Every structure is written in C-alpha cells, then in structure tokens.
Amino acid sequence: MSSQPVMDDLLEASQRFNPREIGQATDQYGMQEAALKNMPLATKPQSIKTEMLPYQLQALKWLLDHESPQPPPPGSKEAVQLWKRHDRQNNAFTNIATNHSVSEAPVFANGGILADDMGLGKTLEMVSLLAADAEKHGRGTTLVVALLSMMSNWSGQIAHHVHADKALKVYTYHGGGRVAMKAEDFAEYDVVITTYQTLASDYMPRGKGAASSRQPERKLRASGLYSMDWRRIILDEGHIIRNPASKGAAAVTAVMARSRWVLTGTPIVNSLKDLYSVLRFIGITGGLDTLQVFNTVLIRPLKNGDPSATFLLQAIMTAFTLRRRKEMAYIDLRLPKLDEYVHRIDFTAKEKERYVVLAKEAHAVLTKQQKKGTAQGFAHLLELLLRMRQCCNHWQLCGERVTKLMASLEENGAVDLTPETIKGLQDMLQLQIQSQEDCAVCLETLHNPVITTCGHAFGQECIAKVIETQHKCPMCRRELPDIESTCVGPANEHGDEAADDEMDLTQSSSKLEGMMKTLAATRASGKGEKTVIFSQMDALP
Structure with a gap:
C-alpha cells in the first residue's frame, strides 16, 4: 500500500515561481522606489469618507498635477513631457525625443497612466480625483469606460467612498435598449459609466456603414457619447486598446475630453507597440503620436541596443506613468507572504x-x-x-x-x-x-x-x-x-459544448493525477486548508 504524498516532498520537487518577474518593463523604466517614496501628498477631499493611505494621497497629488501640466519655467533645463525650453530662444520648445521644435508652448497631454498594482486602490484614487477637482473647480462630467463585469463595481465604489450628502450622480449608459441622450442629458450627471463595446457601437453604429473600415470624422455629434465634450475620460483595464489599429482604440481616441486617463496594471503586455497605443490615447505630442516616428525614435533603437533609446523610454515612463507595487517597503499593506511554485509533470507515453x-x-x-x-x-x-x-x-x-x-x-x-x-x-x-x-x-x-x-x-x-x-x-x-x-449555430440553443464522440474524460491524465496528489497532501497535512483550482479549459471532469 502506497503512503500518502507529503506536501514538503511535492514542494521539494517543484520550482519556486515569482510572477512579478514577468512583464517588469514598467517597473524597470518607471520611477524607482526612492523617488516614489518622497512624492508630495495631497489633502484628502472633504467629500471622501474613506480613510486614504499616504501612498494614495501621493497618487492624488500626482493625478491633480497631471491634469494641469505646466511648461518648464524660463531658464529651466528640465523637460516636461519630453519638452524643454530651447537653449537660445527662451519662448521656443524642443522635444527631446524627436527634436521637433515649436515657437510657443506646446500642447501637453492632460492625464496619464495609473499603473498601480491590483489591490492598491486605483479606483479610490480616481474617485478622489473626481471629488478634489469638483471641490476646487466645480463639477464636470466624467466618462468611465469599463468591462461589462466591472460597471457595477465602479458605481458601487463611488457610492462607498463618497459621503452620502455629497454623493456623485452616476448614470450607466449601456445595452441595446439604452435611451438616446444628448450632451445636455449627460451633463446632468457627475459620472457616466459605459463599456468598450457600447462606445464602439456609438462610434460606428450598426446598419449602413457598420462593416466599413472607414472611420468617422472626429467631431461632436448631435447625440450619443460623441455629442459630449467630457471633463475627463477614464479607461479601466486600459491595456484593452493596446492594438493601435483596432476599432476599439480608434473609438476611445475619438472621444472629446479635457483629461484622459488609463488605468492598467500592464501598460506593456506584449511589446512597446502596446505602450504607443496608450500614449496616443492620452495625447502625447511632439511627433510620438505617429507610429512611424515612435518606431523610428524608440522601438527600433531599443531592439538594436541603443542606450539613448533606453534613456528615452525611462523619460516617457517617468513623465506619463505612476506605478507602485505591493512589495514596496513604504507601501506596507501588511499582507502575508506569498509563495508560488511550478510543479512540472511528465507526459505519459500516450x-x-x-x-x-x-x-x-x-x-x-x-x-x-x-x-x-x-x-x-x-x-x-x-x-x-x-x-x-x-x-x-x-x-x-x-x-x-x-x-x-x-x-x-x-x-x-x-x-x-x-x-x-x-x-x-x-x-x-x-x-x-x-x-x-x-x-x-x-x-x-x-x-x-x-x-x-x-x-x-x-x-x-x-x-x-x-x-x-x-x-x-x-x-x-x-x-x-x-x-x-x-x-x-451552436450545438444547442444555450451554446453549451457539443458532445464529442472522440472524448472520454472519465479517463485520467498525468496532470489530473498530479493535482490529486497535491490535494491528498494538503488533506494529509491536517491543517484544514482549502484549495481553489483554476483551469483555462472548461471540459475537465
């Protein structure tokens, strides 16, 4: 009779895995921890009832500053959003990435990329921005574009964090039966929440021309989401627009808004082309809003190992992105230690x-x-x-x-x-x-x-x-x-998976056997621990 598997033995045969080693481009090229720790704090808005941690107040200060960017002062050698004053003409500006020069203050991006780790409170930080801006400058209407599954989270979080007597008026604009609205209708609300699909549908409506690749002209329309010049637009899970050629990216970029924000934990998913799409959305200037120029001055030189391109990427990430991680010492969330392992299983002969x-x-x-x-x-x-x-x-x-x-x-x-x-x-x-x-x-x-x-x-x-x-x-x-x-159509009216005569999933596999050993070892430890199993494939028994 074989003995029960022991968890220590399984861990000994596994490889420790650190998920934070994946996709570290944002961490590597953005502001480092010492600089992040010393960022100034904002005062918590009076209408926010939730206690905000110091790093969240630092984020609020950063958000407010990036909604009112100022050119570098006369005589300064510093660059703001890659723009610095010309050496000989103090009223002229030169972009350090493209060497493009203008004879007056350039157009600055009003907004940025909030790339804090999941769980650090990006939603609270953005709600505090809405509240602080309203207290200082008066109310305006913000458009939040989110996944369908996250729409209720946004409305719930706004209600949770704001005092009831100063509540923000929220409207959810979604669904095939949604009411036709004009700019004056949207202006009745502080926040309008919609989905990427709804926005794309308003951008290129179904019916005549819906399947055409020709994109509508960027201008205010008589009704719908494109009838409004929004105070700001916020993209939740903004890496969704990482393909700059997609209609989804075109749809969000065509929205008229004074400030533009992207919330994502992964601004770079696969390549720097992802970052280009996000930067174009928030309004980067100086020629970097053109993919050909972005390729020429950044992507291609980086591939060739040009150190100046590395410096440029660091400047871009520092100028437009705020990224903090849970394990940073000054964040101090007091979370329990996380251990992750990869346990490799050998195939059977079959x-x-x-x-x-x-x-x-x-x-x-x-x-x-x-x-x-x-x-x-x-x-x-x-x-x-x-x-x-x-x-x-x-x-x-x-x-x-x-x-x-x-x-x-x-x-x-x-x-x-x-x-x-x-x-x-x-x-x-x-x-x-x-x-x-x-x-x-x-x-x-x-x-x-x-x-x-x-x-x-x-x-x-x-x-x-x-x-x-x-x-x-x-x-x-x-x-x-x-x-x-x-x-x-699907195999049946519910879209359930068709029965496949080739499959007999009552038979086991090496991976299932390995999983059962882990479960048995967990149970044998006697600690009463529970296990959650995730699988990308639905057809497991």
Whole structure:
C-alpha cells in the first residue's frame, strides 16, 4: 500500500515561481522606489469618507498635477513631457525625443497612466480625483469606460467612498435598449459609466456603414457619447486598446475630453507597440503620436541596443506613468507572504504521442505560412497551438475534428456543410464563445453566435444584415448566398459544448493525477486548508 504524498516532498520537487518577474518593463523604466517614496501628498477631499493611505494621497497629488501640466519655467533645463525650453530662444520648445521644435508652448497631454498594482486602490484614487477637482473647480462630467463585469463595481465604489450628502450622480449608459441622450442629458450627471463595446457601437453604429473600415470624422455629434465634450475620460483595464489599429482604440481616441486617463496594471503586455497605443490615447505630442516616428525614435533603437533609446523610454515612463507595487517597503499593506511554485509533470507515453503529432503539424503549417501566408493558415496555426495547450491539461481534450476542419479551410477557403463539418464548425464556434470573442461587425461580445462555412464567427443579426446587403463575408469576402446555407449555430440553443464522440474524460491524465496528489497532501497535512483550482479549459471532469 502506497503512503500518502507529503506536501514538503511535492514542494521539494517543484520550482519556486515569482510572477512579478514577468512583464517588469514598467517597473524597470518607471520611477524607482526612492523617488516614489518622497512624492508630495495631497489633502484628502472633504467629500471622501474613506480613510486614504499616504501612498494614495501621493497618487492624488500626482493625478491633480497631471491634469494641469505646466511648461518648464524660463531658464529651466528640465523637460516636461519630453519638452524643454530651447537653449537660445527662451519662448521656443524642443522635444527631446524627436527634436521637433515649436515657437510657443506646446500642447501637453492632460492625464496619464495609473499603473498601480491590483489591490492598491486605483479606483479610490480616481474617485478622489473626481471629488478634489469638483471641490476646487466645480463639477464636470466624467466618462468611465469599463468591462461589462466591472460597471457595477465602479458605481458601487463611488457610492462607498463618497459621503452620502455629497454623493456623485452616476448614470450607466449601456445595452441595446439604452435611451438616446444628448450632451445636455449627460451633463446632468457627475459620472457616466459605459463599456468598450457600447462606445464602439456609438462610434460606428450598426446598419449602413457598420462593416466599413472607414472611420468617422472626429467631431461632436448631435447625440450619443460623441455629442459630449467630457471633463475627463477614464479607461479601466486600459491595456484593452493596446492594438493601435483596432476599432476599439480608434473609438476611445475619438472621444472629446479635457483629461484622459488609463488605468492598467500592464501598460506593456506584449511589446512597446502596446505602450504607443496608450500614449496616443492620452495625447502625447511632439511627433510620438505617429507610429512611424515612435518606431523610428524608440522601438527600433531599443531592439538594436541603443542606450539613448533606453534613456528615452525611462523619460516617457517617468513623465506619463505612476506605478507602485505591493512589495514596496513604504507601501506596507501588511499582507502575508506569498509563495508560488511550478510543479512540472511528465507526459505519459500516450500523451506525448499525441502532443508530438500536434507539434509536427504546427511546425509544418508555420513553414508553409512563412512561404505563402494566408488568413486561414494563420488561424489553423493558432488552433493547433490551442490543441497543444489542451493536450497538456487532458490528452483527450484535443480531438482531431477541428484540426482536420482547419486544414480543409486553409486548403479550400470554405467547407461544404456535412454532418461532420457541421460538428467541426460548432466546435470552432464553441472555442470562440468560451474565449468571449467579439463580433467583427458590431464589436460587441458574440450575441446569438453563428459561424460561417469559411470559419468566421459573428452575431446572427449582424451577419444576416451583411449577407442581405453584400452576400459576402466581411472578413474574407467569400460569397455567402444566404444565411441558412452558409452559417451554423451552436450545438444547442444555450451554446453549451457539443458532445464529442472522440472524448472520454472519465479517463485520467498525468496532470489530473498530479493535482490529486497535491490535494491528498494538503488533506494529509491536517491543517484544514482549502484549495481553489483554476483551469483555462472548461471540459475537465
């Protein structure tokens, strides 16, 4: 009889993991802890009832200063937002990044990036900014753009932190049945909360021109979110706009607002191109608002190891970003020590066999893409990578049906509807539903989702209108005569996962066995500890 696993033995066989070593670009190039510790404090607004910690009052002072940026004084050698006074012409200014010069004070970005760690109180800091500004300059209307799941959090936090007799008037602007509003209607409120999808929908409404790539002119409109010149706009989880070419980034950038703020713990997710999109939104000037210039003076030199580019990145992060971390000594949240480990599990022979087959197929698709890339080929490659991840969770999650379908789509551009391809398309659609993909037509989360025979997912109402007017897929321009013969819905009306004859998830896997050993060791420790298990794949038993 085998003995119970012991937690100490499992930890000994695991690798200690520090999640803060990931994505340290913001920490490395921003203000360092010594400078952050000595930042000045603001006075807590009278209307805020929550006790604010010193570092939160420092943030409030920083926020207020960045909503009223001032040019460097005459004779100063200091730079403000990368602008410094000209050496010989005191009224002229030169941008230290691009050497662009102007004969008068330049336009400064009014706002910035609040990148504090999760849990440090970014929402409270922003609510205190609203309160402090209203007490000093009078009320104005702030637009908060948030994820759908975070809208109630914003309204709740505003109510929680502000004295009832000085409460901010909040309105939630969202949903298909929302009331048409004009600037004077929005002006009745202190805060208007909306979602990225609603904003994009107001930016490029459904119907005529909704599927067009042509962007509307940036000007005030008669009604909707773009009828208002807002006091400020706040992007919660602002890294969502990291793709500067996306319609979502265009939608938020087109909003008229005096101040512009981005709240995110990760201003740089994948590359410096992410940072460019955020900086463009908050209003960086001097030529850096153009991607070609940003590439020329920063991204390309950094890749080549140019030390001056490193200095420039530090200057940018210091000028526009405030970032504090939980473990900084002066923050002192008195949190318990966090230990994280990676426990590596070896494949069984069966699992390794299936993973190797997928890896070889992915390599073949990548080689083909390098020679002659296609949109379907790229989608096929991404699907294979997903299947490899699934194989690491449970070897029977990565059935062959979708892989075969993607190969057929790459080869032919579309598939004929047969019982087998319908099941494969439903599997593909289910992956997109689980990933909360957006409809490419209206930019909202997939609603009444369907997938075309060319492998693209849309909301049913949206693709029906496009097919009715154009008879073509808006993604690949393939002919779609009618929705009945070219679109497939989920496996059932609820969008639940289709039953897959290839899967028998009652069988175990090496990862499940490893997890059960950990649970058994936790129970055997006798400490009464509880365990929370997270998985990216929904189909685990």
